[in-house]
Every structure is written in C-alpha cells, then in structure tokens.
Amino acid sequence: MTSLHQPPAPAILNTFAEPAELEEALAQFVVRAQRDAIDKKGRFTLAISGGSLPKQLGRLVGNPNVKWDKWQVFYADERAVPLDHPDSNHRLCTDELWSKVPLPFSHIHAIDADLLPQLSTPDKSTDDALDELADAYESQLIAEFAQKDSARFPVFDLLLLGLGPDGHTCSLFPGHALLAEEDRWVAWIKDSPKPPAARITFTFPVINHAARVAFVAAGASKADTLAAVLDHPEDGLPASRVRPAHPGQVFWFVDEAAAQKVQYPRSEFKL
C-alpha cells in the first residue's frame, strides 16, 4: 500500500564511459519521458537550463520519435538580457536546438523581452523591473498549467538541469536567500555570483514538484562538485536540494570523468 506522504525517492545515477554514450542515452530518456506524457495528457511540458546542456541534447535533432508539435518548452532559468544576446539561455537553446527542429515557435516560452528596457531606465528600480520580469514569466507558467492541472505548483513532465562548479542549478546559488523561497514559482536575482548578475529562475517548490528531473554533468571539471552533491547532501548545495516529492524522480546522466570521485551507488541505465 502506498502512503500519501512518501519521502522522495533516492536519485538514480547513470554513468557513461564517454560523453557520446551519455548523449545517446539522454536522448532516449527524453523521448521516453515525452512518450509517457503524450500518452497520458497529449502534451509534453519540459523546462531546460542553459550552460553546457543544450549541446548535450544534440541527439534529439533529426530523431523521428520526437513529436515536437506536442512540446511546450520553458526555461528553468534565464538571464535578464535580450533574447539574441550571447548570454541568453534562449539564444543558446535556439542556436543549438530549436533552429534545427520543427518545434513551433509559439511552444517556446521565453521571457518577455519588452520588459527589459525597464532595467536601464531611472523610472523603475532594478528590483521592481526584475520583479515584473519574473511575474510575467510566472504568468506564462500559470497560463500553461493552472487551468489544465489546477495544482498549487506546476508539475513539469521533465526538467533538464545543469550543475554549476559551485553546486548551483538553475540560478539558485549556494548560500543565497532564494534557496528558502516557498511561494513564488519564478523568482529573480540581481546578485548572481556568475555573470550576468540579473536573472530569473524557477524556485525549489516548482523544481520539486516535477515528475522527472534529469541532471546532466560531463567532464573532470565537475568531479569535485558532483561528489559533494551526491555524497554529502547534508552540505545543502543547491543541486542536492533537488528532491521532487513522490512519485517524482531525479536522474543523473554523467560521464566517467565527472563521476570519478563519486561514492554514491551507480545504476545500470534502463528506460
């Protein structure tokens, strides 16, 4: 018998000898998550991070099993810069992915770039301008999820997240007050330790309501951080705090270079 309040399931750690194997398995995993979601609800809701991740999804391009017209795509975090700026996660994803696949433009939920000029006018404080930017993005989430799912927080079918060298994920940085946010779906930050300083980000309540969260980390530069996140969750690094409520599940897709210092038990990749 299942209890209503089961603790989060332990994360599943999938390791791969080479980045190419990781990317192939990741593509299969995304297709599987997509199929399950479409079978259940006729649509697939995904949020994606920036950084190294979009490139690692390259195996989805040209894959006949991807039903792009059923995808609704959000950004798990975004920098407060124009959509064609080199720092924009939307631009990165567009360059690496969206420009190469038939995903309808209207299914890609970017920040409202019309609000960005407010960040550089004397009429409005930076705090107010970022607040408006985050609220506007939250409204896009509400439009997609609230009527359809009537949940307190949106339940994404899949979140694809990266791991920063300091253990951050999305734009949730170690020691920052945003780690304690309990109400907002989308929050803002103006003092990101990694440039650019002004960003918006999903909050932990949203992240921890997702059906599946997949972290992707490759390369030796992630080895110490990955070991800290998986072997010492008590340290409370942001990525360790991603523990979606039952029946949600965290999956890690990492290569051997990133996993070399990890003691956490590895799983055999299966769909």
Ligand SMILES: O=C1O[C@H](COP(=O)(O)O)[C@@H](O)[C@H](O)[C@H]1O
């Ligand atoms: O600033 C950010 O960094 C993280 C991690 O990036 P990576 O290049 O180390 O993979 C990324 O997940 C996040 O979306 C981005 O805004």
